[in-house]
Amino acid sequence: xxxxxxxxxxxxxxxxxxxxxxxxxxxxxxxxxxxxxxxxxxxxxxxxxxxxxxxxxxxxxxxxxxxxxxxxxxxxxxxxxxxxxxxxxxxxxxxxxxxxxxxxxxxxxxxxxxxxxxxxxxxxxxxxxxxxxxxxxxxxxxxxxxxxxxxxxxxxxxxxxxxxxxxxxxxxxxxxxxxxxxxxxxxxxxxxxxxxxxxxxxxxxxxxxxxxxxxxxxxxxxxxxxxxxxxxxxxxxxxxxxxxxxxxxxxxxxxxxxxxxxxxxxxxxxxxxxxxxxxxxxxxxxxxxxxxxxxxxxxxxxxxxxxxxxxxxxxxxxxxxxxxxxxxxxxxxxxxxxxxxxxxxxxxxxxxxxxxxxxxxxxxxxxxxxxx
Amino acid sequence: xxxxxxxxxxxxxxxxxxxxxxxxxxxxxxxxxxxxxxxxxxxxxxxxxxxxxxxxxxxxxxxxxxxxxxxxxxxxxxxxxxxxxxxxxxxxxxxxxxxxxxxxxxxxxxxxxxxxxxxxxxxxxxxxxxxxxxxxxxxxxxxxxxxxxxxxxxxxxxxxxxxxxxxxxxxxxxxxxxxxxxxxxxxxxxxxxxxxxxxxxxxxxxxxxxxxxxxxxxxxxxxxxxxxxxxxxxxxxxxxxxxxxxxxxxxxxxxxxxxxxxxxxxxxxxxxxxxxxxxxxxxxxxxxxxxxxxxxxxxxxxxxxxxxxxxxxxxxxxxxxxxxxxxxxxxxxxxxxxxxxxxxxxxxxxxxxxxxxxxxxxxxxxxxxxxxxxxxxxxxxxxxxxxxxxxxxxxxxxxxxx
Numbered sequence: 152x153x154x155x156x157x158x159x160x161x162x163x164x165x166x167x168x169x170x171x172x173x174x175x176x177x178x179x180x181x182x183x184x185x186x187x188x189x190x191x192x193x194x195x196x197x198x199x200x201x202x203x204x205x206x207x208x209x210x211x212x213x214x215x216x217x218x219x220x221x222x223x224x225x226x227x228x229x230x231x232x233x234x235x236x237x238x239x240x241x242x243x244x245x246x247x248x249x250x251x252x253x254x255x256x257x258x259x260x261x262x263x264x265x266x267x268x269x270x271x272x273x274x275x276x277x278x279x280x281x282x283x284x285x286x287x288x289x290x291x292x293x294x295x296x297x298x299x300x301x302x303x304x305x306x307x308x309x310x311x312x313x314x315x316x317x318x319x320x321x322x323x324x325x326x327x328x329x330x331x332x333x334x335x336x337x338x339x340x341x342x343x344x345x346x347x348x349x350x351x352x353x354x355x356x357x358x359x360x361x362x363x364x365x366x367x368x369x370x371x372x373x374x375x376x377x378x379x380x381x382x383x384x385x386x387x388x389x390x391x392x393x394x395x396x397x398x399x400x401x402x403x404x405x406x407x408x409x410x411x412x413x414x415x416x417x418x419x420x421x422x423x424x425x426x427x428x429x430x431x432x433x434x435x436x437x438x439x440x441x442x443x444x445x446x447x448x449x450x451x452x453x454x455x456x457x458x459x460x461x462x463x464x465x466x467x468x469x470x471x472x473x474x475x476x477x478x479x480x481x482x483x484x485x486x487x488x489x490x491x492x493x494x495x496x497x498x499x500x501x502x503x504x505x506x507x508x509x510x511x512x513x514x515x516x517x518x519x520x521x522x523x
Numbered sequence: 524x525x526x527x528x529x530x531x532x533x534x535x536x537x538x539x540x541x542x543x544x545x546x547x548x549x550x551x552x553x554x555x556x557x558x559x560x561x562x563x564x565x566x567x568x569x570x571x572x573x574x575x576x577x578x579x580x581x582x583x584x585x586x587x588x589x590x591x592x593x594x595x596x597x598x599x600x601x602x603x604x605x606x607x608x609x610x611x612x613x614x615x616x617x618x619x620x621x622x623x624x625x626x627x628x629x630x631x632x633x634x635x636x637x638x639x640x641x642x643x644x645x646x647x648x649x650x651x652x653x654x655x656x657x658x659x660x661x662x663x664x665x666x667x668x669x670x671x672x673x674x675x676x677x678x679x680x681x682x683x684x685x686x687x688x689x690x691x692x693x694x695x696x697x698x699x700x701x702x703x704x705x706x707x708x709x710x711x712x713x714x715x716x717x718x719x720x721x722x723x724x725x726x727x728x729x730x731x732x733x734x735x736x737x738x739x740x741x742x743x744x745x746x747x748x749x750x751x752x753x754x755x756x757x758x759x760x761x762x763x764x765x766x767x768x769x770x771x772x773x774x775x776x777x778x779x780x781x782x783x784x785x786x787x788x789x790x791x792x793x794x795x796x797x798x799x800x801x802x803x804x805x806x807x808x809x810x811x812x813x814x815x816x817x818x819x820x821x822x823x824x825x826x827x828x829x830x831x832x833x834x835x836x837x838x839x840x841x842x843x844x845x846x847x848x849x850x851x852x853x854x855x856x857x858x859x860x861x862x863x864x865x866x867x868x869x870x871x872x873x874x875x876x877x878x879x880x881x882x883x884x885x886x887x888x889x890x891x892x893x894x895x896x897x898x899x900x901x902x903x904x905x906x907x908x909x910x911x912x913x914x915x916x917x918x919x920x921x922x923x924x925x
Contacts, residue, residue: 180852185871206869219855223848224871224889269849270918 152178155313156266157275158258159183159213159220161205164277164316166212166335167324171315172275173216180271181213181220184258186229187346211334223265225257232256234346238359241382244407245499248449249344251300254278259301263308273311280510281317282309287433287510292320299449302503302513306435353383353391365410367394370403375414381405384412386497387420403495421492423521426461427502427514430483438485438512443504445487447496447516453505455490485514495519524858525904525911529725529897530674530702530837531862535768536727536898542771543729546764554761555752564763571770578726578773579700579719580710581736587753588734588766592701592722594746595735596623598757599697599718602743603666604631612637615658615689616668617650617680618880621699623720624668625876641880642669647811648678648881652685659692666695666718671703675864675877675893676810677837679707686715695741701725701733705776706785707813707832717741723765727898728772732765779898788836788896789813791905795838795894798909802916809839809864809878809891836896839864841883845919847892848872853915859908864891 155177157169172179183206206222213220233253240247254260259276266274279290280298285306290296304312316324328336347355357380367376375394378384383391388402392414400414425447432438438460444453461484487502496502496516503513526534546567552560554568569583576583589595604612614628618641631637642655650669659667667689672679686696695717700709704719705726711719719736723729737743737756749758792812800806812833842850847863851872854861864875874885883891894908 180856183869185869203869206871210870219852221848221852221855222870224873265849268918268920269852 152176153273154178154271155180155273155275156262156269156271157181157218158262158277159209160277161208161212161335161338162277162341163328163333163335163338164279164324166209166277166333167319167327167331168275168277168315169212169216169218170327170331170333172313173218175315177273177275179216179218179275181209181216181218182262183209183220183222184229184262185222185224186226186233186257208335208338215331215333225261228257228261229253229346232261237344237346238356240499241356242360242407244381244405246385246497247499248300248501249346250449251303251501254300255303259304259312260308263311267311273313275313275315277316278314279316279319279321280314281508282312282314285309288317289505289508289510290314290316291318295321298505298510299446299501299503302433302501302510303429303431304433305431306433309433353380356380356382363407363410365412367392367412367414370413370415370419375400378412381407381410381412386495405497417494420494421521422495422519423489423492424519425456425487425489425496425502425516426518426520427485427487428483428517430485430512430514432483432512433510434512437483438504438514443506443511445489445513446503446505447493447500454493456504457488457490458504459486459488460484461486483514484517525860525907527859527861527894527896527900527904527908529900530834530893530895532724532730533727533897534899535729536772536775538775539728539768539772543764543768546767552763554763555750564761567767568761568763571766571773574770574774574777575721575734576736578704578708578777579721579736580712581719582739585711585736585739586734587737587756588732588761588769589757590731591733592621592699592720592725593623593733594757595720595722595733596621596697596699597627598735598743598746599720600624600627600666600668601631601635601746602756603695603697603718604635604637605744606742607665609636611663611665613660613664614639614666614668615642615655615664615694616640617642617644617655617670619644619648619650619673619675619678619877620668620670621674621701622876624670624697624699628668637665642667644678644880646882648673648676648809648877649811650680650685652681652688655685656688659688659694661692664689664692664694666697667692668697668699670699670701671709672700672707672812672832672834673810673877674702675875676839676881677702677812677834678810679703679813679833682709682716683714686717690715702834702837703832704773706780706788706835708780711736711738718743723769723772726769726772726776728769729765732762732769734769775898784898785835788900791896791900791902792836792838792894794902795896795905795908796840798905799840799912802909802913803842805843807841807843809841809883810881812837812839834895836900838894839891840894841887841891842916843887843890845890845916847889849919850892850912850915853918854908854911857911857914859911861892861894861908864888864893 159165159181237249263274278297279295281288289298343350363380384402403415404413445456446453500516504511552564554565572583572586628639632639640658669685689696697718698716699720701722717738722733863872874888878888
């Protein structure tokens with residue numbers, strides 16, 4: 152019997168994932184990842200993905216399904232790979248995607264390696280995406296599609312990843328949970344960054360990085376105002392600039408070394424090229440020159456583009472490495488020439504390439520530019 | 524299905540179950556009621572009180588029944604602090620005490636103006652009386668807490684020596700004997716203990732009951748107020764059936780001690796350790812659970828001979844390079860029940876404060892598994908466990924090789 156480890160966050164999606172894995176006839180073991188050391192009484196009830204209540208919910212669902220259940224302390228890995236990285240990226244003037252980072256370092260790739268080491272055949276997660284014939288596709292529920300945060304997976308990982316929710320919609324998942332009497336059936340969604348439970352990222356960064364006051368300037372270098380920390384700003388941001396101007400101003404760039412936030416008109420946000428670093432392809436053969444559609448925001452629209460590899464074939468996923476945990480393949484770098492201008496995205500965000508529903512791969516936005 | 528997690532909870536003894544059943548089947552009665560059913564329940568509870576007192580060398584009137592070991596420790600720590608004036612609220616707790624003591628002391632520090640000094644331990648987890656003595660503040664120290672034997676590594680403590688030091692400074696001695704009350708056993712009078720915490724289920728009684736044994740003449744403030752049961756120290760209707768099970772388990776545990784069950788357990792433990800060492804030559808034993816395994820390759824770093832009896836059925840071992848979480852998962856799949864040294868509220872394995880106090884780094888502490896044997900353990904349990912560990916080690920590659 153296929154031995155499958157299921158990552159159970161305590162939410163409805165991973166609860167149903169575990170239930171469907173049991174229905175599939177697999178030998179299922181549930182595991183909840185403890186990602187924070189925050190004492191229970193300091194946590195905000197029902198928020199975030201790693202509260203004590205969530206561990207209890209996951210345990211209860213596992214009990215209902217009659218599967219073994221364990222809690223693994225991955226707080227150190229999470230702290231190092233996701234939380235510290237999140238702060239460092241903001242401090243460096245970028246806007247990271249912590250969920251992609253977490254999937255890459257902890258939840259999927261890291262957990263797959265542990266599952267393999269323990270003799271499991273596969274890992275199942277509650278992501279809304281599909282794996283078919285070893286390739287990664289969008290989930291059937293367009294509103295919930297999470298293929299965007301899984302772009303970094305390669306064939307070694309995809310072969311062993313099971314995504315039972317890929318063909319379902321969220322209402323269908325909730326209906327299954329209700330039919331099975333799972334405690335988590337009506338649990339609300341979590342949208343925020345899980346380690347910033349109150350949603351106040353700027354406040355979290357300020358506590359962590361300390362105040363780093365600086366200037367808000369226009370593209371000519373004129374000082375328009377002052378700020379408490381460049382890390383409070385992200386490209387495209389309009390609110391909270393503290394600048395009086397006849398027309399709305401937007402953050403064009405963040406220059407942390409100079410402590411400067413550069414603002415300008417909406418039209419100045421327009422970009423036509425994007426450079427991705429740490430780029431990888433889901434087929435393991437590197438991103439190839441050609442046409443694709445790129446998604447630059449988790450739920451943003453997609454733009455047609457031309458893919459131009461800059462340093463030879465980009466490394467794909469973890470390549471042939473059987474460990475599945477190798478993120479140190481040669482960093483691929485590609486330029487995307489967009490068919491139409493879009494509003495700038497912040498460096499640090501993910502850029503994910505699609506061919507229809509197929510995820511070709513992606514990378515981290517390193518730079519953007521006005522023209523190809 | 525070998526069960527080697529007695530230190531977490533021991534299986535209910537047949538004697539305890541047999542003693543409880545008549546009370547569970549009989550019409551309910553409150554031991555405080557003045558009718559014949561109430562008197563019968565009271566008589567049963569008082570028999571239990573005598574059985575528990577006999578286990579620890581106390582008088583029955585000194586036994587205060589509680590909901591378990593945690594409540595007993597809390598009543599001792601908070602009750603002793605609150606009974607003293609604010610300037611006399613200094614506490615000394617060994618660094619390897621159970622969280623029921625350490626967290627109650629931390630509460631007293633945060634909420635009742637107490638000051639807490641942790642007493643360090645050596646590499647085997649033993650309290651060092653000289654270093655503890657230096658922390659005492661005569662006239663100000665209210666309580667010294669040193670457990671009889673540690674629940675994670677089994678190391679026994681020099682309780683009598685610490686009691687003398689505590690008394691010389693005008694302090695009470697709290698001894699958490701939750702693990703050691705059966706084997707190797709404690710004695711209130713011999714060891715100079717003022718407050719002694721017990722839990723029924725570690726002895727093979729039911730969960731949900733325990734006791735704080737309070738030496739006559741000791742002043743404590745109660746934490747639970749109400750009907751004034753237990754001489755006003757612990758209000759609440761006495762759970763007669765559970766207490767009868769507790770008493771029966773205490774009596775059986777005392778009989779075990781008198782028939783030298785410790786030697787039987789030590790033999791089993793030695794067999795377990797030998798088997799594990801064959802599988803994992805780099806294995807390290809944590810703490811000093813008793814002299815009987817010395818000479819069997821117990822790595823005690825050339826330390827002097829043990830000064831106190833530890834837990835004969837407990838074996839805490841570190842498998843270098845193997846995460847305890849991973850081993851536990853595989854052992855559970857194979858039907859073997861044991862545990863890591865410590866788990867947090869969520870159930871995750873966390874670096875144990877005991878192992879860290881003994882000088883292990885957190886990474887090493889995460890590689891520790893605790894096997895604990897008890898009254899129902901057999902040689903077959905041990906042999907099946909060794910086989911399962913061998914199977915698990917075969918699956919797991921050393922972490923460095925990944």
